Amino acid sequence: xxxxxxxxxxxxxxxxxxxxxxxxxxxxxxxxxxxxxxxxxxxxxxxxxxxxxxxxxxxxxxxxxxxxxxxxxxxxxxxxxxxxxxxxxxxxxxxxxxxxxxxxxxxxxxxxxxxxxxxxxxxxxxxxxxxxxxxxxxxxxxxxxxxxxxxxxxxxxxxxxxxxxxxxxxxxxxxxxxxxxxxxxxxxxxxxxxxxxxxxxxxxxxxxxxxxxxxxxxxxxxxxxxxxxxxxxxxxxxxxxxxxxxxxxxxxxxxxxxxxxxxxxxxxxxxx
Numbered sequence: 010x011x012x013x014x015x016x017x018x019x020x021x022x023x024x025x026x027x028x029x030x031x032x033x034x035x036x037x038x039x040x041x042x043x044x045x046x047x048x049x050x051x052x053x054x055x056x057x058x059x060x061x062x063x064x065x066x067x068x069x070x071x072x073x074x075x076x077x078x079x080x081x082x083x084x085x086x087x088x089x090x091x092x093x094x095x096x097x098x099x100x101x102x103x104x105x106x107x108x109x110x111x112x113x114x115x116x117x118x119x120x121x122x123x124x125x126x127x128x129x130x131x132x133x134x135x136x137x138x139x140x141x142x143x144x145x146x147x148x149x150x151x152x153x154x155x156x157x158x159x160x161x162x163x164x165x166x167x168x169x170x171x172x173x174x175x176x177x178x179x180x181x182x183x184x185x186x187x188x189x190x191x192x193x194x195x196x197x198x199x200x201x202x203x204x205x206x207x208x209x210x211x212x213x214x215x216x217x218x219x220x221x222x223x224x225x226x227x228x229x230x231x232x233x234x235x236x237x238x239x240x241x242x243x244x245x246x247x248x249x250x251x252x253x254x255x256x257x258x259x260x261x262x263x264x265x266x267x268x269x270x271x272x273x274x275x276x277x278x279x280x281x
Contacts, residue, residue, distance in 0.1 A: 010188045013106075015099045017186040023096045024165050026089025028220045031069055031137035033088060041071060041086060049074045050084045066269065067147045067213045073097075073133040076230040097133060100161060100224045104128055107159065107190065115203060117242060127199065127237065128158050129229035138169065138211065138219040149211035149219065152271045156264040157193035157225035164189065167219040173208040181209075194274050195227070195260060198252045201239035206275070228257045252278045 030038070041052035052071045073080060073093065078101050082094050108128050112121040122128055138149040149169060164170055170181040170189070181189060191207045213219070228237065238254035255278055264274045 010190055011184070011186060013103060013188060015103070015188075019095055019099060020163055020186060020188075023089075023092045023163065023222055024220050026092035027071075027135040027137065027222060028165075028218075030071060030086055030088045030135070031220070037088075038071075046074075049076075049080055050086075065147065066150050067141050068136050068138045068149050068211075070137070071135045073135075075131040075133065077129045078131060093133070096222070097131065097224075100131060100133070103161060103188075104131070104159075104226055107161075111159075111196075111204070115200060115240070115243065117240070121240075126229040126232050127195075128226040129232075130227045132157075132225040132227065134223050134225070136219075136221045136223070138167075138213050138221075140215060140218050141213040142215065144213045144215050147213065149213045150209075151269045152208055152210040153269040154206040154208050154274065155191055155193035155225060156195060156261055156274060157227055158196040158199075159226045160191040160193055161224045161226075162189040162191060163222040165220045167214060167217055169212040169214060169219050170221075171210055171212065178210070193225070194264075195237070195257065197275060198255070198260075198278065199237055199240055201243045201248065201251055203243060227261075232256075233258045250280060253280050 038052050041050060043051040044053055045051065050071070050073050052069070054069050055066050071086070073085070075097060082090055085093050105123070108122040109119040112119050115121070141147065152173070162170075164183050166183045166185065168180065168183055171178040172181055173179070191209065192204045194206045196204050197206045211219075228235065234256045236254040236256055239250040239252065244250050252275065260274070260278070263277055
């Protein structure tokens with residue numbers, strides 16, 4: 010996605026800030042180390058290491074959990090506090106624009122997705138994939154589909170992101186100033202397969218490190234236990250619901266219980 014209105018300098022500054030954080034001394038980063046998802050800002054390595062049956066992912070991450078767009082900037086690492094604050098402001102505005110476009114593409118009023126509060130909470134994860142001495146033995150991220158409604162991805166110029174097109178893995182070449190938008194599983198569920206989630210993975214390189222920033226969108230924190238199913242305007246006697254109703258807390262709990270093992274999350278919620 011280009012022509013999105015976000016200054017390229019904002020994107021470049023964010024990538025530089027992420028790299029700056031990850032390349033500082035380990036002791037400084039460890040001040041933010043935690044695997045407790047209740048911590049709104051946390052640094053960790055290979056997030057699903059304890060549950061994933063696939064090979065370990067070759068990456069470090071610092072994550073920020075915004076509850077309906079709110080998180081005290083004083084909690085951010087000083088190393089790139091201003092960059093995170095500025096970037097998330099643009100992501101919130103971009104979410105509004107994209108939710109309107111998706112609503113219209115579904116033949117619904119432009120404010121439909123906003124009216125059901127399904128894209129209100131943001132999770133920002135800033136990944137760092139170090140150069141790998143034996144890249145053939147692992148992946149930066151094993152194949153998976155995001156559990157979110159939508160993911161906006163910013164990547165540096167190192168490459169490595171691939172999406173599956175039928176039986177082929179296709180490179181998503183980096184382009185300065187561009188953003189990648191992935192549909193997630195929860196969007197596929199509520200649109201009754203009108204929009205399909207994207208299976209993707211990340212390769213690692215031997216020559217240099219890779220940096221990326223993914224912003225995931227979920228239903229409002231206040232609606233964490235609200236049941237979501239197929240949008241009623243999209244179902245009929247000839248187009249019955251494909252998935253059972255679920256809430257985002259249950260959906261994420263199942264996704265996280267199996268890690269990035271390559272198996273489809275949606276299969277668990279499919280109606281017989």
